[in-house]
């Protein structure tokens with residue numbers, strides 16, 4: 540099963556991505572965010588992992604339904 544990360548873009552949109560390298564990086568190594576194409580903005584945005592503990596079930600479900608387009612590294 541695919542592991543997805545819920546992230547929040549700089550504009551505050553919640554969406555999910557499979558490409559966020561959360562476990563692979565040391566803290567702060569690349570800064571707090573990563574450029575991901577937000578499906579709501581349609582642009583590359585500096586995005587950070589959302590604190591899923593602070594999201595409601597509805598917010599979480601909507602974020603998981605709204606997947607970022609994967610792009611080649």
Ligand SMILES: [Zn+2]
Pocket residue numbers: 548549550551552577578579580581584
């Ligand atoms: Zn956005």
